Amino acid sequence: MKTNVKNRLNVRAIAVTSVMGAVGFVLMLLEFPLPMLIPAFIKLDFSELPAIITAFAFGPAYGVLVCLIKNLLHLFVSGSAGVGELSNFLLGAVFTFTAGMVYKRRKTRKNAFLGALLGAVLMAVFSLVSNYFVVYPAYVVLYGMPMEAIIGMYRAILPFADTLIKDLLIFNLPFTFLKGMIDTAICFLVYKRLSPILKIGKN
Numbered sequence: 001m002k003t004n005v006k007n008r009l010n011v012r013a014i015a016v017t018s019v020m021g022a023v024g025f026v027l028m029l030l031e032f033p034l035p036m037l038i039p040a041f042i043k044l045d046f047s048e049l050p051a052i053i054t055a056f057a058f059g060p061a062y063g064v065l066v067c068l069i070k071n072l073l074h075l076f077v078s079g080s081a082g083v084g085e086l087s088n089f090l091l092g093a094v095f096t097f098t099a100g101m102v103y104k105r106r107k108t109r110k111n112a113f114l115g116a117l118l119g120a121v122l123m124a125v126f127s128l129v130s131n132y133f134v135v136y137p138a139y140v141v142l143y144g145m146p147m148e149a150i151i152g153m154y155r156a157i158l159p160f161a162d163t164l165i166k167d168l169l170i171f172n173l174p175f176t177f178l179k180g181m182i183d184t185a186i187c188f189l190v191y192k193r194l195s196p197i198l199k200i201g202k203n
Contacts, residue, residue, distance in 0.1 A: 013057075013058040013059075013062055016054065016057070016058070016062075017054055017058065017062045017065050017066055017069070018069065020050035020051065020053065020054045020066045020069075021050070021065070021066045021068070021069025021070050021073070022069070022070075022073065023050045023070075024047040024048070024049075024050040024051060024066055024067070024069070024070030025047070025069070025070040025073040025074055027045055027046050027047040027049065027050070027070075028045050028047040028070055028071075028074050028088070029074075029077075030045060030046075031043035031044060031045035031047075032044060032045075035157075036157070037157075037171075037175070038157070038171045038172070038175050039150075039153035039154055039156075039157070039171070040153075041153065042171075042172070042175065044175075044179060046182065046183055046186065047070055047088070047092070048067070048092045048095055048096060048179070048180065048183045049183045049186055049187060050066055050070075051063045051064075051066040051067050051070075051092055051095075051096040052095070052096050052099055052100075052116065052119075052183055052184065052187050053187055053190075053191060053194065054066045054096075055096040055097070055099055055100030055103070056099070056100060056103050056112060056187070056191065057195075059100055059104055060096065060097040060098075060099075060100025060101045060104065061097075061100075062100075063096035063097060063099070063100045064092075064093045064096060064097050066096070067088075067089050067092035067093050067096060068089060068093075071085040071086075071088055071089040071092075072085075074088075081138075081142045081143070083135060083138045083139060083142060083143075086135075087127075087130060087131070087134075087135045090126070090130060091123050091126060091127055091130070091176065092123075094119065094122050094123045094126050095116075095119040095120060095122070095123040095180050095183075096119065097119075098115060098118050098119035098122050098123075099112070099115035099116040099118070099119040099184075100115065101115065102114055102115025102118060102119075103115045109188075112188075113184070113188070116180070116181075116183075116184035116187070117181070117184070119180060120176075120177050120179075120180030120181050120184065121177065123176055123177070123180050124173045124174070124176040124177035124180070125173070127168075127172055127173065127176040128168050128169065128172065128173050131168050131172055132164060132165060132168055136150060136164060147164065150164070150167075151163065151164060151167060154166075154167040154170075154171060157171075158170065158171075
């Protein structure tokens with residue numbers, strides 16, 4: 001009997017994860033720029049929202065799987081070399097896995113918030129490293145975007161942001177943190193309402 005219940009739970013978790021991955025993909029398509037705050041090639045979306053909800057509901061691994069699914073789907077329609085999708089997956093995985101792990105240790109509202117806060121911080125810090133060493137150099141090589149042109153987009157907003165590390169510290173790091181916290185705020189607003197629909201019970 002216990003095995004059957006566990007199997008049903010696993011099937012439910014996989015099914016919900018697949019649906020949430022598809023929802024995350026749709027949310028990726030609804031991205032929009034904030035040109036007054038950050039260069040227009042960096043866009044805001046809420047595609048980590050389904051991932052963090054899934055991480056809280058079923059565990060951190062399922063949240064990471066949502067991040068993987070949405071980026072694999074996006075890769076088929078973006079026609080890109082996969083740099084953006086790889087970056088999105090890694091950042092989303094750091095955020096949702098951290099939040100899910102903290103919440104899993106003790107399933108309270110406080111722990112959910114602390115996990116998401118820690119996840120947003122780690123995601124922002126990781127974005128600094130990944131953008132500096134991997135993502136932006138890849139844009140230069142794969143898309144033929146001169147680094148001077150990229151930095152110029154930041155300088156158009158803030159003239160003294162004249163090096164890549166300054167750009168990432170001033171713009172990308174806080175933007176990534178804010179993105180995580182917005183997803184967290186929305187998650188807190190909708191989680192209880194979604195729980196009965198997803199049949200995930202009360203945590």
